[in-house]
Amino acid sequence: MPYDEALERFEPVLGLETHVELGTASKMFCGCPTTFGAPPNTQVCPVCLALPGALPTTNATAIESTIRIGLALNCSIAQWCRFARKNYFYPDMPKNYQISQYDEPLCFDGHLDVEVNGEVVRIEIERVHLEEDTGKSTHVGGATGRIHGADYSAVDYNRAGIPLVEIVTKPVPGTGGLAPEVARAYVTELREVMRALGVSDVRMEEGSLRCDVNVSLMPRGSSEWGTRTETKNVNSLRSVERAVRGEIERQAAVLAGGGKIVQETRHFHEDTGTTTSGRSKEEAQDYRYFPEPDLVPIAPDVAWVARLKAALPELPRLRRGRLQREWGVSDLDMTAMRNADAVDLVEATVAAGAPPADARKWWMGELARRANELVVPLAELPITPGQIARVCALVGEGALNDKLARQVLEGVLNGEGSPDEVVAARGLRIVDDEGELSAIIDRVLADNAAAADKVRGGKIAAVGALVGGVMKASRGKADAARARTLILERLGVSE
Amino acid sequence: MTVSNCHSMKRVQRLMSAITRDEVAHLARLSRLALADEELDHFAAQLDQIIGAVARVAEVAADDIPPSSHALPLTNVYRPDEVRPCLTPAEALAAAPAVEDARFRVPRILGEEA
Numbered sequence: 001m002p003y004d005e006a007l008e009r010f011e012p013v014l015g016l017e018t019h020v021e022l023g024t025a026s027k028m029f030c031g032c033p034t035t036f037g038a039p040p041n042t043q044v045c046p047v048c049l050a051l052p053g054a055l056p057t058t059n060a061t062a063i064e065s066t067i068r069i070g071l072a073l074n075c076s077i078a079q080w081c082r083f084a085r086k087n088y089f090y091p092d093m094p095k096n097y098q099i100s101q102y103d104e105p106l107c108f109d110g111h112l113d114v115e116v117n118g119e120v121v122r123i124e125i126e127r128v129h130l131e132e133d134t135g136k137s138t139h140v141g142g143a144t145g146r147i148h149g150a151d152y153s154a155v156d157y158n159r160a161g162i163p164l165v166e167i168v169t170k171p172v173p174g175t176g177g178l179a180p181e182v183a184r185a186y187v188t189e190l191r192e193v194m195r196a197l198g199v200s201d202v203r204m205e206e207g208s209l210r211c212d213v214n215v216s217l218m219p220r221g222s223s224e225w226g227t228r229t230e231t232k233n234v235n236s237l238r239s240v241e242r243a244v245r246g247e248i249e250r251q252a253a254v255l256a257g258g259g260k261i262v263q264e265t266r267h268f269h270e271d272t273g274t275t276t277s278g279r280s281k282e283e284a285q286d287y288r289y290f291p292e293p294d295l296v297p298i299a300p301d302v303a304w305v306a307r308l309k310a311a312l313p314e315l316p317r318l319r320r321g322r323l324q325r326e327w328g329v330s331d332l333d334m335t336a337m338r339n340a341d342a343v344d345l346v347e348a349t350v351a352a353g354a355p356p357a358d359a360r361k362w363w364m365g366e367l368a369r370r371a372n373e374l375v376v377p378l379a380e381l382p383i384t385p386g387q388i389a390r391v392c393a394l395v396g397e398g399a400l401n402d403k404l405a406r407q408v409l410e411g412v413l414n415g416e417g418s419p420d421e422v423v424a425a426r427g428l429r430i431v432d433d434e435g436e437l438s439a440i441i442d443r444v445l446a447d448n449a450a451a452a453d454k455v456r457g458g459k460i461a462a463v464g465a466l467v468g469g470v471m472k473a474s475r476g477k478a479d480a481a482r483a484r485t486l487i488l489e490r491l492g493v494s495e
Numbered sequence: 496m497t498v499s500n501c502h503s504m505k506r507v508q509r510l511m512s513a514i515t516r517d518e519v520a521h522l523a524r525l526s527r528l529a530l531a532d533e534e535l536d537h538f539a540a541q542l543d544q545i546i547g548a549v550a551r552v553a554e555v556a557a558d559d560i561p562p563s564s565h566a567l568p569l570t571n572v573y574r575p576d577e578v579r580p581c582l583t584p585a586e587a588l589a590a591a592p593a594v595e596d597a598r599f600r601v602p603r604i605l606g607e608e609a
Contacts, residue, residue: 024576031579040597041584049587061576082564089527091601138598154598157587286525291564299570 003177003245006217006252012179013225014172014244015214016123016186020165021133021207022065023200028132028163029056029099029295036206040156048161050095055294062163063106064308065199066130067300069165070107071309072193073125078106080299083130083292091155092134100131100166102289106298112193113317114185116178118331123186124170135160165200171214171225179215180244187211187240192316204235211240213268215247217255226251227261231275233268242273250275323347327356333364340368342378345385352389355396362388366409383412390419403476404428431478437470440478441486444469455491463487514543 027034030047046054070077081104087097110125136159141151167190175182191209194202202209216228229251234243246268251261265278314322320343324334327350337343342363349359363378367388371378391408394400400408400423411422423429431437445452448469454462463484470483488495516535519542523530530538556562581587584597593600 026576026578031574031577032581033578039584041587041599043581044587045579045581049582051590057574058572059576060573063573080570089525091599137601139603140595141603152603153601154595155601156598286521293565296565296567296569296572301571 001249001253001256003249006248007177008220009256010217010219010226010248010252011173011176012244012248013216013218013228014169014175014179014183015228016169016172016183017212017214017230018167018187018190019133019210019212020069020167020194020200020202021209022062022163022165023198023208024059024061024065024163026059027161028059028062028130029161030054032161034162036208038158041158043158044160048094049157050093056099058295058298059163062130063298063300065163065197066106066128066165067305068197068308068312069167069194069199070110070128071305072197072312072315073107073110073112073128073167075107075110075125075128077300077305078104078108078298079302080104080297081106082297083295084289085292086131087288088286091153092137093160094135094157098132098134099292099295100289101129105129106300112186112189114182114189115317116181116185121175121182121185123172123182126168126170128165128167131164131166133159133162133164171216173225179248180241183213183244184237184241188237189316191237196313196316196319198313204237207235210235213240213243213247215244215251216261217248217251219255226255227263229261229264229266229275231266231268232278235270239268239270243268243275246274327360329356329360333360337364340364340378342368345378348385349388349392352386354385354389354392358392358395359385359388362391362405362409366406370413381413382415383409387412387419394419394423398479399423399429401430401476401479403471404430407476429477431474437474437478437483437486440470440473441483441490444473445487445490452491455488455493458493460488460493460495514539514546 021034024034026032027043027048030045032043032045032048035043047056067077081101083099084102084104085097086100086102089096105127107128108126110128112123112125113120114123115121135155135157137153137155139153169186172179172182187209191202191204194200194209200208204210211234213231213234214228215231216226218224218226229247231243231247234240247266254261262277266275267278268275320334320338323343324331327346329337334343337346337360340363342360345363346356346359349363350356367381367383368378371381374381388409391400391405391412394408395402395405407426407428408419408422411417411426412419416422416425431440444466448466451462451465455466466487467480467484470478470487471480516539519535519539520530522542523535523538588594588597588599591599
């Protein structure tokens with residue numbers, strides 16, 4: 001059903017479950033490293049392989065990071081809670097259970113404010129709990145790499161046991177047609193919070209941030225929530241938005257046709273933006289949760305939690321507001337910088353001494369273009385905020401104009417050295433010798449007598465051609481403003 | 496989704512009644528076990544006995560005895576976030592029934608999507 005029609009008839013209710021792999025050095029319950037992309041089964045030990053007799057021990061940093069996440073999301077922190085065993089028979093966990101938390105999450109009842117089209121939407125957080133990640137299965141033999149039709153699976157347990165934080169929202173009603181944008185804004189904001197806390201590298205493409213999107217529809221005018229589906233395999237911010245939209249359209253069509261929504265897991269397909277049915281969800285009781293007997297309860301010291309709270313960094317939304325005021329930029333420009341992942345870079349460039357407007361101009365102009373061409377994130381260009389600030393300083397003191405500055409940036413990006421080295425090696429300094437500039441102006445006036453006459457006759461706009469001539473003759477190295485002043489003086493014209 | 500100890504206790508008491516064939520079939524499905532019809536009755540009786548034995552705990556759980564999940568009165572036992580040596584892939588895979596490309600090769604799992 002078309003999206004607009006779906007919204008006329010139904011009100012969507014959202015729910016988001018986000019998994020964040022913590023960036024700890026070692027795993028949740030053993031000392032194995034957590035490096036992404038290591039050869040298969042090189043980061044495993046008796047504990048994460050569940051060999052007989054092995055016992056888990058809790059990673060202190062993972063507990064601290066989870067509490068900091070909870071505090072940043074305005075949650076209450078449990079004064080006493082336990083890990084729980086989630087029992088299921090699937091080879092991604094060699095123990096046949098996952099150590100998780102059930103009815104006693106470490107953090108609960110919080111919220112995160114996100115912005116959509118300049119409006120603040122408060123997303124209520126149900127819980128933040130800590131568990132261990134599972135191994136990675138590769139299904140062999142099936143046509144699509146999915147399990148249907150696969151002959152067997154090959155499992156790598158490097159990921160099994162990496163600390164995983166699950167952040168669950170309360171149901172979010174009332175977003176109407178903006179539901180897809182709200183979902184995306186939430187995951188975006190959450191990712192920035194994790195970055196600010198420094199607890200995870202939150203790379204969706206590497207799976208260190210994963211999102212399950214729950215959607216249900218209720219008929220307009222009704223107050224009874226519909227049956228929800230849970231969409232997995234949503235691996236980018238854009239996919240979050242598309243998955244919500246696609247699921248609203250699909251469910252509306254089913255309901256309008258007199259059908260029923262089945263509570264199930266669905267899989268998102270990047271290529272089509274649609275979802276297909278996965279397994280029916282197991283009931284919570286099927287997991288036979290019980291308190292983990294191998295680990296003692298967690299009872300965070302209240303004074304310690306207070307210290308962690310006091311030491312939280314400035315959170316992203318407040319920081320963006322502050323920077324926007326300091327830099328004097330519009331909402332639109334700020335959003336553009338955020339979408340380009342340029343806010344940190346501009347801030348670092350300003351901190352290195354560049355005027356905010358110049359720092360933004362280079363990162364969002366020349367450098368964004370270059371990053372686009374190379375298909376790399378802005379931050380991975382081989383140039384530093386300090387180098388940009390140096391180029392801005394050279395422009396500020398009149399040693400470079402914008403055109404020369406662009407050539408300097410190009411040189412730095414090509415690995416020709418620092419801005420000063422590129423200036424020296426390419427001879428890019430502006431012509432600041434008045435005698436040299438005078439000689440160039442003389443030549444240009446002689447070669448362009450007609451234009452010079454027009455200017456003398458009062459047509460000052462014609463000076464542009466003469467300035468252009470000077471820039472060309474100096475191969476871009478003249479100071480255009482200075483050249484204009486000198487030409488007008490020479491022609492005896494005042495503005 | 497709140498399951499308190501009290502709730503678990505009620506569940507145990509409920510399970511003291513005879514376990515049904517359907518419940519055994521359901522557990523078998525969760526455990527990916529293929530049981531024949533006659534096995535369902537066989538295991539139902541056995542499970543019933545086990546559950547009954549465990550449920551006797553409820554008989555002594557008076558109101559003045561708080562529920563407990565751990566034998567030791569300890570909390571906050573942590574280790575520092577430090578990397579320790581791993582097994583080599585050869586050691587890790589030594590007991591695997593089958594290996595492929597340094598991975599554990601396992602039968603496909605029916606009825607589920609990865």
